[in-house]
Amino acid sequence: MTAQLDGLVAIVTGGASGIGAAIARALADEGAQVAVLDRDPSGAEERFAAFAADVSSRAEVDAAVAAVAERFGRIDIVVNNAGIGAQGDIAANDDDEWARVLSINVTGIARVTSAALPWLRQSPAAAVCNTSSIAATAGLPQRALYSASKGAVLSMTRAMAADHLREGIRVNAVNPGTADTPWIGRLLDSAPDPAAERAALEARQPHGRLVSPEEVAGAVLYLVSPQSGSTTGTYIEVDGGMAALRLRPA
Ligand code: NAD
Secondary structure: OOOOOOOOEEEEEOOOOHHHHHHHHHHHHOOOEEEEEEOOOOOHHHOOEEEEOOOOOHHHHHHHHHHHHHHHOOOOEEEEOOOOOOOEOOOOOOHHHHHHHHHHHHHHHHHHHHHHHHHHOOOOOOEEEEEOOOHHHHOOOOEHHHHHHHHHHHHHHHHHHHHHHHHOOEEEEEEEOOEOOHHHHHHHHOOOOHHHHHHHHHHHOOOOOOEOHHHHHHHHHHHHOHHHOOOOOOEEEEOOOOOOOOOOOO
16 A cells, blocks of 8 residues: 655644654655754664754755755655743743744744745645744743744744735644643642642643644645645644633643
8 A cells, every 4th residue: 555645745833842742753654755953963873864953044954955865856745843942921031032042933934944944845745834833822821932932833834825825825723731751740740749730731631641743744735645635724732722712721
């Protein structure tokens, strides 16, 4: 049986860890040649073509995307997944921190997608998927900057979909709820009792557990595969029902 993404080349940013690593595996399992673009790609080289680049640097992104195109001769899929967190209310972060987070979580998507655009325009199966978050819609306490960045990801996704519809490039997003990744592991490890904190976090999820990175990857795989050929400018919530129930991961 032919795999869904046979012959296609995919870039996955932040593909060395967590959700991005699961996405890279899912796309490769369906036949894609995967290029991981990460500021710290260590570990990804074992299975994927790995390119070191910080998405907050236009020069590094341009060089890495050019290197992917040079190596594979095409780019069909871009998964803009690299992102960082930020804590606190609207007054908690100074201008430098606002600029840093927005440069990675929002402008990073513009940098990577623009660099890949000439290649996506030539692809018969072009698709972009952006990783947003439940923070985009939930009104999370103490996450003003992070929520602003992820809300921008959703509105940018719709605008990108509209701009590139006639060029045959689809653009969608995923909104993960709290997912079991090294990022969340680091947060739990900083608590006085990480095991108790994890149990409390799981109990706050509507389905009683954290979202798995593979579950997010499954939604991304659908959104970048030909199966979703009539779907663009929208997002899938992978959050155990949290948004549907109007709950917030406090
Ligand atoms: P993670 O920290 O486990 O992995 C993030 C990866 O992105 C790492 O490999 C890191 O090196 C890379 N990265 C970070 N900044 C980068 C930069 N400037 N340039 C290039 N690469 C960079 O995180 P994760 O939990 O897998 O999160 C991945 C995405 O999912 C992020 O966009 C995050 O906002 C989003 N998300 C995560 C959760 C969650 O609960 N884990 C929930 C909702 C959304």
